[in-house]
Amino acid sequence: MITEGFWYTWVLIPALIFIARVADVSIGTIRIVFVSKGLKLLAPLLGFFEIFIWLLAMTKVFENLDNWLYFIAYSAGFAIGNYIGLLIEEKLALGYANLQIITQKSGIDLARKLSDEGFGVTWNDANGSRGEVTVIYCVIKRSNFKRVTEIIKKYNPRAFYTIEDIRFANQGVFPMRTIQRSVGYFPWRKGK
Known part of the structure; x- marks a missing residue:
C-alpha cells in the first residue's frame, strides 16, 4: 500500500524541486538578457528571486542526498528552465x-x-x-x-x-x- 510519506518523498518534493529549477533558471536566462540590454533595475530584482528560488530547491536536495530522484528532478528542471527561458526571451524580443x-x-x-x-x-x-x-x-x-x-x-x-x-x-x-x-x-x- 502506498503511504502518505511515499507521495511526499517520491512525488511532491521532486515535482517542487523540478518546478523551482524551471522557474529559477528561466528567471536567470531573462536576467542575463536584461543585463546585456543595460536594464539596471530589473536585472538585480530578477536576480533576487532567482537565487531565493534556487536556495529553496537546493535546501531540499541537500536535506536528502540519498534520494536520487531529487537529483534527476533538479537536473531536468535546469534543462527545461533553459529552454523556457529562451522561449520567453524570444517572445519579449527586447532591443x-x-x-x-x-x-x-x-x-x-x-x-x-x-x-x-x-x-x-x-x-x-x-x-x-x-x-x-x-x-x-x-x-x-x-x-x-x-x-x-x-x-x-x-x-x-x-x-x-x-x-x-x-x-x-x-x-x-x-x-x-x-x-x-x-x-x-x-x-x-x-x-x-
Missing part, C-alpha cells in the same frame, strides 16, 4: 538588431520596400565572390524581425542576410506604432 542583407541582383526594390514600410535603410553597391551585389543595412527593433524577413522573402527570396544584437541605437528611423480605429489601421507619426 534592436542590425540586419545586413546581401543580394546578388539589384536590391534597390527591396531597400525601397523596407523604407516604405518605415524602416531606416542604407544600401550600397559592392563586389562579392560571385560578382556585383547590393549590401543593405537596416537597424530594426527585434520585435519587427518577422515582418522584415517576410518582406525580404517576398521581394528577394534568395537574399543572404545576417542579424546581430545591438545594445543601443540612437537617431534611427523606426516604424511608429499603429493604432486601431473604427475604419482600420492608421500610422500614428509625430509631425504628420
Whole structure:
C-alpha cells in the first residue's frame, strides 16, 4: 500500500524541486538578457528571486542526498528552465538588431520596400565572390524581425542576410506604432 510519506518523498518534493529549477533558471536566462540590454533595475530584482528560488530547491536536495530522484528532478528542471527561458526571451524580443542583407541582383526594390514600410535603410553597391551585389543595412527593433524577413522573402527570396544584437541605437528611423480605429489601421507619426 502506498503511504502518505511515499507521495511526499517520491512525488511532491521532486515535482517542487523540478518546478523551482524551471522557474529559477528561466528567471536567470531573462536576467542575463536584461543585463546585456543595460536594464539596471530589473536585472538585480530578477536576480533576487532567482537565487531565493534556487536556495529553496537546493535546501531540499541537500536535506536528502540519498534520494536520487531529487537529483534527476533538479537536473531536468535546469534543462527545461533553459529552454523556457529562451522561449520567453524570444517572445519579449527586447532591443534592436542590425540586419545586413546581401543580394546578388539589384536590391534597390527591396531597400525601397523596407523604407516604405518605415524602416531606416542604407544600401550600397559592392563586389562579392560571385560578382556585383547590393549590401543593405537596416537597424530594426527585434520585435519587427518577422515582418522584415517576410518582406525580404517576398521581394528577394534568395537574399543572404545576417542579424546581430545591438545594445543601443540612437537617431534611427523606426516604424511608429499603429493604432486601431473604427475604419482600420492608421500610422500614428509625430509631425504628420
